[in-house]
Amino acid sequence: MPVTLVRGAPGKQAGESRWAVETHGLTKRFGAKTAVNGVELLVPRGLAFGYLGPNGAGKTTLIRMLLGLTRADAGTMSLLGYPVPRHRDAALARVGAIVDEPRFHGHLTGRQNLRLLAAAREPAARDRIGPALERVGLAHRADDRVSVYSMGMRQRLGVAGCLLGDPQLLLLDEPMNGLDPAGMAEMRDMILSMVAEGRTVVLSSHLLDEVERTCDAVAIVDRGSIIAQGPISELLAGARLALDVDCSEPRRARALLMGTTLGARIEPVPSALGLQITLPAGTGRGVVAEINRVLVEGGICIYRLQPVQTSLESWFLQVTGRLGDPE
């Protein structure tokens, strides 16, 4: 599948690049295994961007390379226009990140952990501790030891830690992990509010439903390579079209459609008077009308003919080959 570039608004901020994240040929190997394989990633500024992939696809490794936590074996990358690792200090000064499970010193309170992090940033970071704790809803537990925090509270503390640097870019690795539904909703709202402030949020996840609700654009990574990226709406527009058809004589209807050149995959719906039709990606709306015409002219009574909205999850499974590809 060809790579679709996301078209974001050009920016003239730090590093004078329109991209918050830019990688070219980024590669990381662990022995014989290639965890990240020539990744070409362009994340425009000012939106929520999902980096999607199944477990082991190389999502966390990519983020770790971007943050300088591990070295790349090949390729180039930049954050906010600053090439890293050459200018990682300037780049990371305006980047906040959570990588893997957020872990802190358990014997210190949330506030004390943030003080440690603030000490490693510019002096103004210390003044942001209180507002950051307020923002993530931890102010009332800020003086409890982190060892008694729940997973969700640690995630929120991690986000508070990200906010200490007043980041233009947030890299969140699986931020929904371990959160209950209410916590996920809070995290989603927090991410959206940060995007509304003009920050860029890149989140890696395998929770496709959450990503679809949160992100404007995504990149799909599988086995270390990006197989598609772009705005979710554009990507889904290119997905295969599915139709649910309720009709009389489903068997004859299926035979009629199989005799056409539509290239459709047609499955009877068990225990129902109907068919499920899957059309190749890029099929136009006219084909729906053509199906209707063939069936009506064949004397089939049509009770319902409904295009099924493709979800990010079903599209993801299509493009990663888990459902097979009729093309």
Add this chain to the structure above:
Amino acid sequence: MELRKRRGLMTALILVNIGFTAVFLLIRLIGHAFAPYANPPAGGDMIFEILVAGFLSTFGFIVAATVGCTAGSRDLTEGMFRHLVVTGRSRLALYLARIPAGLAIVVPLVAIGYLIVCAVCVFAAPAFIDDSNVNIPPGLSLAGFETWAGDHAEPVICLLPYNGPIPGNVACPGWSKSAVAPSQPAPAELEALAVKIASQNYQGYTQILRRPPVSLMIEAGLWIELEAAVGFILGLGLASLMGSRLLPVISIIVLQLILTPILSAVDLPHLQDLQRSFVGLAMTHLEPAGLPLARGVPGISGGVGRPGAAQSLLPESATVAVWVIVAWLAAWTILGAWRMMTRDA
């Protein structure tokens, strides 16, 4: 802050540097206050030497090294290191920042413990000088010492060393100091003998101190602070290199309590340079001259002395010792910083 909030570590640090010595001295103070004849005074030069050279230096080093190991490993094992790395601060700066932060904890605690020792040893020093178990007033001139000896002939004759003929058989409590003649000497003869013995022992008497001199206290204070600082930096580097705390702590204990005393006590003709390269031996060579190791008193950590000392198994100049210490500090700092800069966070 991260280290200061570790209760177990801080308790150990306070116990070793302050608690044990404070309790030991307190018991001596109380014992002497209630039974002054049965219990010697709490302070004095000898107690100072034992506490500083025998306890504070060795265990202060180990505890400081443990603090260093904690500073070098805990951010890593508790997942905080990656948070610090993604702030953009250079890893080298993150490493180097730990040195003053750790020393800011270790140095004051060592100083507090040491000041307690100094205070007790000075203010609770014995009123008399103990020379071979003979209590002698301090500060006597030769004439005064001889006069005092004449007035205390029996303990002087019985207990002070004497290189000369004994005129008769002097009866001492539980034994006798034999002489050629079996008869008991006359009191005048005993007095003359005591004066002779005093004259012979006067130089030694002038070298025995009731309380540690100020210069020794300053030198010894700087020395144990150096021990603690070296221990901390060594522990920091080793733990940063290994990425854990337990193994480096065990290694340092083995180095300080087993390897260093062994290398101090044995003479390895073909490996003397290797022996000299150990930081523990180098630290011993920098020990102030008034402390027992420097004087070559055996029984404490092997008793290696500096040139001219009573036991000089392995002579080493102060300059070489300083270079050995500097090399150890530099090597472990470079190794620790290098590992921190290259490790996956």
